[in-house]
Amino acid sequence: MIEFQEAxxxxxxxxxxxxxxxxxxxxxxxxxxxENVFADRDFPPFNRATKDGIALNYHGISKGISKFKIQxxxxxxxxxxxxxxxxxxxxxxxxAVLPKNSDTVVMYEHITIQDxxxxxxxxxxxGQNIHSKGTDEQxxxxxxxxxxxxxxxEIGILASVGKSTILVKKNxxxxxxxxxxxxxxxxxxxxxxxxxxxNSYTLEAGLLDKGISPDTIHIADxxxxxxxxxxxxxxxxxxxxxxxxxxxxxxxxxxxxxxELGITKIFHKVKQRPGKPFWFGKHQATxxxxxxxxxxxxxxxxxxxxxxxxxxxxxxxxQNHEINVILEEEFENTTDLTRFIRAKAILKSSKIVANLIxxxxxxxxxxxxxxxxxxxxxxxxxxxxxxxxxxxxxxxIV
Amino acid sequence: MIEFQEAxxxxxxxxxxxxxxxxxxxxxxxxxxxENVFADRDFPPFNRATKDGIALNYHGISKGISKFKIQxxxxxxxxxxxxxxxxxxxxxxxxAVLPKNSDTVVMYEHITIQDxxxxxxxxxxxGQNIHSKGTDEQxxxxxxxxxxxxxxxEIGILASVGKSTILVKKNxxxxxxxxxxxxxxxxxxxxxxxxxxxNSYTLEAGLLDKGISPDTIHIADxxxxxxxxxxxxxxxxxxxxxxxxxxxxxxxxxxxxxxELGITKIFHKVKQRPGKPFWFGKHQATxxxxxxxxxxxxxxxxxxxxxxxxxxxxxxxxQNHEINVILEEEFENTTDLTRFIRAKAILKSSKIVANLIxxxxxxxxxxxxxxxxxxxxxxxxxxxxxxxxxxxxxxxIV
Numbered sequence: 001m002i003e004f005q006e007a008x009x010x011x012x013x014x015x016x017x018x019x020x021x022x023x024x025x026x027x028x029x030x031x032x033x034x035e036n037v038f039a040d041r042d043f044p045p046f047n048r049a050t051k052d053g054i055a056l057n058y059h060g061i062s063k064g065i066s067k068f069k070i071q072x073x074x075x076x077x078x079x080x081x082x083x084x085x086x087x088x089x090x091x092x093x094x095x096a097v098l099p100k101n102s103d104t105v106v107m108y109e110h111i112t113i114q115d116x117x118x119x120x121x122x123x124x125x126x127g128q129n130i131h132s133k134g135t136d137e138q139x140x141x142x143x144x145x146x147x148x149x150x151x152x153x154e155i156g157i158l159a160s161v162g163k164s165t166i167l168v169k170k171n172x173x174x175x176x177x178x179x180x181x182x183x184x185x186x187x188x189x190x191x192x193x194x195x196x197x198x199n200s201y202t203l204e205a206g207l208l209d210k211g212i213s214p215d216t217i218h219i220a221d222x223x224x225x226x227x228x229x230x231x232x233x234x235x236x237x238x239x240x241x242x243x244x245x246x247x248x249x250x251x252x253x254x255x256x257x258x259x260e261l262g263i264t265k266i267f268h269k270v271k272q273r274p275g276k277p278f279w280f281g282k283h284q285a286t287x288x289x290x291x292x293x294x295x296x297x298x299x300x301x302x303x304x305x306x307x308x309x310x311x312x313x314x315x316x317x318x319q320n321h322e323i324n325v326i327l328e329e330e331f332e333n334t335t336d337l338t339r340f341i342r343a344k345a346i347l348k349s350s351k352i353v354a355n356l357i358x359x360x361x362x363x364x365x366x367x368x369x370x371x372x373x374x375x376x377x378x379x380x381x382x383x384x385x386x387x388x389x390x391x392x393x394x395x396x397i398v
Numbered sequence: 399m400i401e402f403q404e405a406x407x408x409x410x411x412x413x414x415x416x417x418x419x420x421x422x423x424x425x426x427x428x429x430x431x432x433e434n435v436f437a438d439r440d441f442p443p444f445n446r447a448t449k450d451g452i453a454l455n456y457h458g459i460s461k462g463i464s465k466f467k468i469q470x471x472x473x474x475x476x477x478x479x480x481x482x483x484x485x486x487x488x489x490x491x492x493x494a495v496l497p498k499n500s501d502t503v504v505m506y507e508h509i510t511i512q513d514x515x516x517x518x519x520x521x522x523x524x525g526q527n528i529h530s531k532g533t534d535e536q537x538x539x540x541x542x543x544x545x546x547x548x549x550x551x552e553i554g555i556l557a558s559v560g561k562s563t564i565l566v567k568k569n570x571x572x573x574x575x576x577x578x579x580x581x582x583x584x585x586x587x588x589x590x591x592x593x594x595x596x597n598s599y600t601l602e603a604g605l606l607d608k609g610i611s612p613d614t615i616h617i618a619d620x621x622x623x624x625x626x627x628x629x630x631x632x633x634x635x636x637x638x639x640x641x642x643x644x645x646x647x648x649x650x651x652x653x654x655x656x657x658e659l660g661i662t663k664i665f666h667k668v669k670q671r672p673g674k675p676f677w678f679g680k681h682q683a684t685x686x687x688x689x690x691x692x693x694x695x696x697x698x699x700x701x702x703x704x705x706x707x708x709x710x711x712x713x714x715x716x717q718n719h720e721i722n723v724i725l726e727e728e729f730e731n732t733t734d735l736t737r738f739i740r741a742k743a744i745l746k747s748s749k750i751v752a753n754l755i756x757x758x759x760x761x762x763x764x765x766x767x768x769x770x771x772x773x774x775x776x777x778x779x780x781x782x783x784x785x786x787x788x789x790x791x792x793x794x795i796v
Contacts, residue, residue, distance in 0.1 A: 025584060029603040043764065046590060052647040075619065075649050077580030079591050093647035095580050095693065097591045108646050136764055143764050151793050152607070153766035156600035156695055160593070164585040181475030182493050186423060187562040192444060193477050193495045195558070202554035205427040209550070221473065248506050249450035249491035251473050295493065297554055323796055326748045345796075350724045350750050350786055352796065366441065366534055366541050368551035388748055395549050398721055398743075398750060398795040 004338035007270040011280060011307045014266060014289060015314035018170040018238060025158055028150050030211045031168035032316045037144035040161045042134035046080070047098035051129040053091070054111060054118050055102035058126040060086035067119045074099055089118055098130055105129035147317050169316045172238035172289075174207060174214040176200045177229075179245040179254065180295055181221045199243035199293075199300045206304050210312060214241075221251040230261055234288040241308065244295030246279040254292055255279055263290055271379065272338040274299040275306065298359070302340045302374055305392050325352040325391040327375070332382040339379075342371035345397050352398075354391060372397060402736035405668040405676070409705045412664060412680060412687060413712035416568040416636060423556055426548050428609045429566035430714045435542035438559045440532035444478070445496035449527040451489070452509060452516045453500035456524040458484035465517045472497055487516055496528055503527035545715050567714045570636035570687075572605060572612040574598045575627075577643040577652065578693055579619045597641040597691075597698045604702050608710060612639075619649040628659055632686040639706065642693030644677040652690055653677055661688055669777065670736040672697040673704065696757070700738045700772055703790050723750040723789040725773070730780040737777075740769035743795050750796075752789060770795060 002010075020034040049055065056068050068089035074081050076095030083090055083101040090099045098105070107129060110122040137143055144157055150168070158166055176199075183197045184190045200216045207214050215237070219229045226245075233240055245254035246268070255268060263283045270278050276299075279292030291308055293300040310320045325345050333339050342357040354375055359367035372395040377383060400408075418432040447453060454466050466487035472479050474493030481488055481499040488497045496503070505527060508520040535541055542555060548566070556564060574597075581595045582588045598614045605612050613635070617627045624643075631638055643652035644666070653666060661681045668676050674697075677690030689706055691698040708718045723743050731737050740755040752773055757765035770793040775781060 025599060026602060029606055041588075045588070045593060052645050052650070073648060075647075076578055077592060077619075079589070091648065093649055094645050095578060095593075144767060148767075152600050152603035153699065153769075153792060155603040156596040156699070157764060157767055159584045159596040159599040160695075162584055162587070162594055180493060181473065183475070186557045186560055189560070190439075190443070191477070194475060195443060195493075196560055198554040198557040201423060201557040202550050204424060205550035205553040208427055221475070247450050247492050249473075250471060250489065251491055252450070297558075301551065301554070321745075323745060324748045347719075347721060347750070350722045352745070352748050352750070366555055369542060369546075369555055371551075393796060394551065396794050396796070398791060 001269040001271055002267050004270055004272045007267055007272075007278070007280070008307065008310070010266050011311050012314050012320075014280075014282060015311055016172070016238070016287070016289065017317075018172050018315065020167050021170045022165050022167050025155065025164050025166060028158065028166050028168060029152065029155055031150050031166075032318060033144060033146055033148050033150055033154070033166065034169045035167040036142055036146045037158065037161060037163060039137040039139050039141045039143050042139050043136040043160070044131050044133060047133050048131040049074075049092040049094055049096045049098055049105050049129065050131045051105055051107040052093050053105055053107040053129070054089040055083065055092045055099050055105050056089040057083060057086045057102050058104045058124070061104075061120075061124055067117050070113070070116050070118055103127060103130075149318060171210075171212045172312070172315060173236070174212055174239045174241060175233045175237040176203050176214045176216045177233065177240055177242040178216075178218045179221060179226070179242060181251070183218065198297055199295070202297065202301055203241055203243070203304055206309075210309070221245070221253065223253045223257060226253055226257050227261060230257065234261070234283050234286045237288060239289045239291065241304070242290070242292045243300040246277045246292045246294055248277075258290060258292070271336060272340065273335065274340060275303040276337070278303055278307070280307075298368065301368060301394070305374065305394050306340060323391045323393065324388045325354045325375070327383055327387050327389050328353045328355045328385060330382070330384050331356060331377065333377040333379060336379045339377040340374040340392070341377060342367055343373055343375040343391065344371050345373055345391055345393070347398055352391070354389070368394075399667040399669055400665050402668055402670045405665055405670075405678070406705065406708070408664050409678060409709050410712050410718075412678075413709055414570070414636070414685070414687065415715075416570050416713065418565050419568045420563050420565050423553065423562050423564060426556065426564050426566060427550065427553055429548050430716060431542060431544055431546050431548055431552070431564065432567045433565040434540055434544045435556065435559060435561060437535040437537050437539045437541050440537050441534040441558070442529050442531060445531050446529040447472075447490040447492055447494045447496055447503050447527065448529050449503055449505040450491050451503055451505040451507075451527070452487040453481065453490045453497050453503050454487040455481060455484045455500050456502045456522070459502075459518070459522055465515050468511070468514050468516055501525060501528075547716065569608075569610045570710070570713060571634070572610055572637045572639060573631045573635040574601050574605075574612045574614045575631065575638055575640040576614075576616045577619060577624070577640060579649070581616065596695055597693070600695065600699055601639055601641070601702055604707075608707070619643070619651065621651045621655060624651055624655050625659060628655065632659070632681050632684045635686060637687045637689065639702070640688070640690045641698040644690040644692055645675045656688065656690070668736075669734060670738065671733065672738060673701040674735070676701055676705070678705075696766065699766060699792070703772065703792050704738060721789045721791065722786045723752040723773070725781055725785050725787050726751045726753045726783060728781060728783050729754060729775065731775040731777060734777045737775040738772040738790070739775060740765055741771055741773040741789065742769050743771055743789055743791070745796055750789070752787070766792075
């Protein structure tokens, strides 16, 4: 049995790279960029009118002209026009290319138009209402750095520079394995001694949040079946997340099966609650990482957020940031275990504060819905109101 | 031109309900629950062993017995056994039904087994290591309330109570419309006066984050084409999000087309930057809500988060919470417009602080990737370091 910090270090130390894959732009949201992206042209690519109005040459104004002959109209999306002289103007629309020989745009609100002439009604500043070529980014500039997580804003940038396909980090292929003869399917009516599967559904939802669509399989509590099933699963997956079968029970074959299959045990059991019987290892032959979570819904749920997501982030090259919140309730951890207490964190003014959700042990799934994360409390330590503690979110807080 | 608060109130005042739909459990993550969910049995459904070990009757211990004959083994998932007498015990596995006549479970770590007898090695508390029937939830109890957003924890609960299909709020059907003759497709090489489409991609990603998969269409700057296309789109969609075509330009047909199509204008133009030319209305005949966003990428992006997402939340029955953060930089809003300034918010200790991202006007998309939201600043007001301001996140902060 090892300490939690040691266990987490082992898990993070066993992160892996899963390579890169080219995907279409519309599927890139949420993925991790695996290439540097450069501006393929200046942004904006031309001197661009930022208002609807007229374009003129300021020389005319400085020579006292206040009424300009309208020479033409330049809509957005048409090639650049040329202004004839300093006594003329060209009507320009937002997004249009600024006409050659013009240097200033006056919006419609600041002119009056009559008989083909535009008269100025407000003072003008030379160069106004122009978004100059290359002022956002110059051609060749690095605009998106490899390693960031792509969200809506980045999707827009990728579109702007013509990246219809993008290189992103490959996600690991994950298989969820539930074990336990007491489990029946969701659409079945359990006998009095049975319960329905829930862990695979919970974990699947957690993985879908990260853009990973796992396979799901149930294995009965039978040693030979388990060995055969795991052999196939490991040959086809990068990660196996199991729930159940890792405690001290007579039918908890998994630790034994893992060793017989040649999976290296990195650790088994952690001084933590919930989630103590966690078994973690790696199958060297297939390079498959094995997360053997305990079967209690609360334990599996906690371990997924406490271990698996940080491992996934690290494997994708993303940073894990520790989140601190203010405790609004005192709590004494009288055990020698690291505790993960269900909590509800909320933003109060600009501070994140958390209250504990009092639950009924690790089998109590319903209290999970009242919480949005876990507070991590060190062994044998008393915590006071107002103290900062580490928070592991299971839902988005802000 | 109206004030921002007025515009937001109009938008929220025009939210709509889109009914309910029954979907399979594995698709329910992120959706809003539209039915109350009750426990279909007690949770746990039986007195459940929470440790691997032996079950016995405490009467035996209180009469001085410390060695119990092992009568049988009760794995999880098998029907309830019956303990013969107070001198016997039954081996029980975690998750097993507590045998009849037994009331206490002793874990393997606290016994030694020899010759078919289990001898106690630690003091025992009556009733220990049992998760009693119905202590989490009693049959018929309301366990998930209509109106909450379903996440991983709720998926597990829904599975536990056998909800293989679930009633959720229907999302509105959304069509994204881009306008502007200067726009070409992402996979095309733009001519010098052209730029690539990006708004539809950005908005699509923002909608996918909310589980909405929109249709996307581009309409050329032609009045008749626009009228025909919009007529079809409105007959097939609950919401139309347009970008471009709502300013004062000669080819900004949209406001005119909207009125000719019988769309009620709720407002046009808001005293805000970016996003001022926003046109908002409703087509009474088809009950389609029209968000006419300006074409500048920064304007459309801001308006999506400032108006559309709160509108969507309200339409789905979710609450909108104002988020406050601490400003780490002073800023004076010298305009009479509500400003939405790109900002980067981070959690510093337990406080959310924000720094401004200095950008180059509303056409500057690349600065959006450096920010994770907008700070809202009131007209004609100076803000100091350390002051609380409203923050509109465009990415998850915590």
